[in-house]
Amino acid sequence: MSSGVLLPGSTMRTSVDSARNLQLVRSRLLKGTSLQSTILGVIPNTPDPASDAQDLPPLHRIGTAALAVQVVGSNWPKPHYTLLITGLCRFQIVQVLKEKPYPVAEVEQLDRLEEFPNTCKTREELGELSEQFYKYAVQLVEMLDMSVPAVAKLRRLLDSLPREALPDILTSIIRTSNKEKLQILDAVSLEERFKMTIPLLVRQIEGLKLLQKTRKHKQDDDKRVIAIRPIRRITHIPGALEDEDEDEDHDDIVMLEKKIQTSSMPEQAHKVCVKEIKRLKKMPQSMPEYALTRNYLELMVELPWNKSTTDRLDIRAARILLDNDHYAMEKLKKRVLEYLAVRQLKNNLKGPILCFVGPPGVGKTSVGRSVAKTLGREFHRIALGGVCDQSDIRGHRRTYVGSMPGRIINGLKTVGVNNPVFLLDEVDKLGKSLQGDPAAALLEVLDPEQNHNFTDHYLNVAFDLSQVLFIATANTTATIPPALLDRMEIIQVPGYTQEEKIEIAHRHLIPKQLEQHGLTPQQIQIPQVTTLDIITRYTREAGVRSLDRKLGAICRAVAVKVAEGQHKEAKLDHSDVAEGEGCKEHILEDAKPESINDTTDLALPPEMPILIDFHALKDILGPPMYEMEVIILISFVDTHQFILVVASWIGREVEPGGLGG
Numbered sequence: 001m002s003s004g005v006l007l008p009g010s011t012m013r014t015s016v017d018s019a020r021n022l023q024l025v026r027s028r029l030l031k032g033t034s035l036q037s038t039i040l041g042v043i044p045n046t047p048d049p050a051s052d053a054q055d056l057p058p059l060h061r062i063g064t065a066a067l068a069v070q071v072v073g074s075n076w077p078k079p080h081y082t083l084l085i086t087g088l089c090r091f092q093i094v095q096v097l098k099e100k101p102y103p104v105a106e107v108e109q110l111d112r113l114e115e116f117p118n119t120c121k122t123r124e125e126l127g128e129l130s131e132q133f134y135k136y137a138v139q140l141v142e143m144l145d146m147s148v149p150a151v152a153k154l155r156r157l158l159d160s161l162p163r164e165a166l167p168d169i170l171t172s173i174i175r176t177s178n179k180e181k182l183q184i185l186d187a188v189s190l191e192e193r194f195k196m197t198i199p200l201l202v203r204q205i206e207g208l209k210l211l212q213k214t215r216k217h218k219q220d221d222d223k224r225v226i227a228i229r230p231i232r233r234i235t236h237i238p239g240a241l242e243d244e245d246e247d248e249d250h251d252d253i254v255m256l257e258k259k260i261q262t263s264s265m266p267e268q269a270h271k272v273c274v275k276e277i278k279r280l281k282k283m284p285q286s287m288p289e290y291a292l293t294r295n296y297l298e299l300m301v302e303l304p305w306n307k308s309t310t311d312r313l314d315i316r317a318a319r320i321l322l323d324n325d326h327y328a329m330e331k332l333k334k335r336v337l338e339y340l341a342v343r344q345l346k347n348n349l350k351g352p353i354l355c356f357v358g359p360p361g362v363g364k365t366s367v368g369r370s371v372a373k374t375l376g377r378e379f380h381r382i383a384l385g386g387v388c389d390q391s392d393i394r395g396h397r398r399t400y401v402g403s404m405p406g407r408i409i410n411g412l413k414t415v416g417v418n419n420p421v422f423l424l425d426e427v428d429k430l431g432k433s434l435q436g437d438p439a440a441a442l443l444e445v446l447d448p449e450q451n452h453n454f455t456d457h458y459l460n461v462a463f464d465l466s467q468v469l470f471i472a473t474a475n476t477t478a479t480i481p482p483a484l485l486d487r488m489e490i491i492q493v494p495g496y497t498q499e500e501k502i503e504i505a506h507r508h509l510i511p512k513q514l515e516q517h518g519l520t521p522q523q524i525q526i527p528q529v530t531t532l533d534i535i536t537r538y539t540r541e542a543g544v545r546s547l548d549r550k551l552g553a554i555c556r557a558v559a560v561k562v563a564e565g566q567h568k569e570a571k572l573d574h575s576d577v578a579e580g581e582g583c584k585e586h587i588l589e590d591a592k593p594e595s596i597n598d599t600t601d602l603a604l605p606p607e608m609p610i611l612i613d614f615h616a617l618k619d620i621l622g623p624p625m626y627e628m629e630v631i632i633l634i635s636f637v638d639t640h641q642f643i644l645v646v647a648s649w650i651g652r653e654v655e656p657g658g659l660g661g
């Protein structure tokens with residue numbers, strides 16, 4: 001046999017696949033009446049690649065006579081037999097009788113187990129050796145787990161078997177190399193065999209001792225960690241940080257589980273959460289998926305599945321509120337009131353989605369906010385400008401690294417109710433990319449027939465959006481995808497006339513700016529004519545956003561002067577400017593103590609409003625836009641003299657270097 005060494009008293013499984021051995025098995029083992037009728041000679045050999053497979057390889061001098069206990073044949077991957085063989089005793093080859101079809105040899109039995117061989121020096125000496133061997137053998141077996149039946153049986157065998165059989169049996173059981181086994185096989189003298197196997201037993205015992213020692217250390221360490229934990233919790237020593245984190249995490253998970261149980265989420269979502277929390281509990285915290293699952297569950301319990309505000313819809317109140325908040329925009333306000341009236345009568349939301357289309361700053365967003373206010377609903381603005389990935393709307397799948405829910409679900413989480421007013425701002429600026437068409441995702445959101453079952457990829461369960469009131473805004477309908485346009489009712493919001501802008505400024509923008517800057521109407525006076533100056537000379541827009549910004553800049557400048565307490569109260573009239581007299585003492589010039597005295601002498605009220613006139617405007621906002629236009633015109637004319645004339649007319653210095661430009 002080419003692998004392993006069979007020793008007397010032991011059993012091993014060996015595979016037979018050489019032509020010679022196959023022949024032997026077929027003609028002797030499989031044809032005989034019983035397996036026991038054939039005694040095999042098992043001789044270890046190391047295959048020699050140089051020798052011809054046809055020739056009998058050089059045989060080891062000593063072998064083991066054996067009985068086949070079981071023979072199993074198979075044709076895959078090639079024909080072979082697997083024999084279960086038990087070693088009986090040693091033999092040595094006297095003479096090979098024939099080699100084919102299988103080798104037959106004349107052998108001499110070497111082990112005579114019934115009596116001590118003559119080779120031993122004295123019976124006593126062997127008795128001592130065998131006693132020593134027996135002690136080591138017992139020590140070794142008792143170090144093993146006696147609850148294992150095979151170990152218990154081995155322990156019994158140590159007492160019941162003749163001592164002479166033990167070296168072979170134990171050598172085949174303990175961890176030994178084939179070379180060591182071969183040496184034991186060759187040790188025909190019993191004394192030699194005892195002497196050779198004792199070191200093997202000792203080695204095994206030492207190995208086991210070492211193993212047990214390391215195991216014990218580990219167990220002690222574990223026990224110490226368990227013992228230390230409660231102490232750490234009480235004393236709060238710095239090293240306890242990690243453990244406390246773990247405990248806190250555990251508490252959080254328990255809290256999360258409670259929240260899931262008490263949450264009013266739909267059954268399907270509840271099932272998913274229960275499944276996920278079970279997974280979370282089994283997961284080690286170091287796993288990246290742990291944080292992902294936890295974030296997911298936290299979002300699930302936070303979402304307003306069933307939480308909503310009660311609508312308080314009163315058309316008359318709505319009209320007053322809209323009128324109070326917005327000047328002009330009659331058409332838009334009328335349509336919004338109609339929409340709200342229908343909602344009041346019909347009490348459902350399956351109406352059209354309103355889309356306000358108009359230039360920037362005409363109050364589209366602000367009307368949306370007013371609608372939410374009239375209904376007593378939460379308001380949330382979703383800016384869609386530049387969105388070109390559909391996962392912005394519908395979220396990423398959780399398998400995606402850094403996955404997040406989409407803007408709709410995020411918005412719901414922010415407002416904390418399921419019936420807010422969502423303002424989809426700038427639907428005309430939606431983009432398209434390889435990551436999908438966000439407009440297509442919006443279609444599902446806006447379709448009243450589908451949106452009660454809206455599934456965000458991150459949540460992976462349906463959320464009912466049917467209670468959400470969507471209002472869209474756009475600057476133009478030209479770039480709104482047709483399918484989306486089809487789902488919305490377009491309401492045009494035109495730009496304002498100058499008169500409307502003046503009214504808006506005085507009714508809404510100036511009071512708002514004053515409030516924002518902590519000013520009172522007593523501290524600043526902006527005549528309508530100045531507002532007209534701002535509109536005509538400083539802004540060029542259909543809406544009022546720029547006008548609002550300029551008013552903000554004026555309020556900031558006045559706030560500084562008021563805070564410094566340096567303003568000089570003096571009433572200046574726009575008519576002065578118009579007449580070209582200018583103002584001798586500019587209101588925003590540095591204050592001179594005497595001028596304050598002058599004021600007192602004039603018996604003016606101690607708090608005079610700072611008047612914003614054209615000159616004050618120039619100081620705060622810089623030159624009006626038309627001045628710049630004149631300069632551009634001049635650059636075409638390219639007359640040096642003309643530039644100087646115009647520059648002096650508008651009261652500005654001319655930089656020599658700037659003339660060419």
Ligand SMILES: Nc1ncnc2c1ncn2[C@@H]1O[C@H](COP(=O)(O)OP(=O)(O)OP(=O)(O)O)[C@@H](O)[C@H]1O
Binds near residue numbers: 329
């Ligand atoms: N008719 C109005 N009455 C009162 N305030 C107005 C009116 N129109 C616009 N405003 C004010 O102008 C500012 C800008 O308006 P808003 O942001 O609503 O413009 P918008 O049309 O939504 O612009 P965009 O298209 O750039 O989003 C807001 O402060 C708003 O209150």
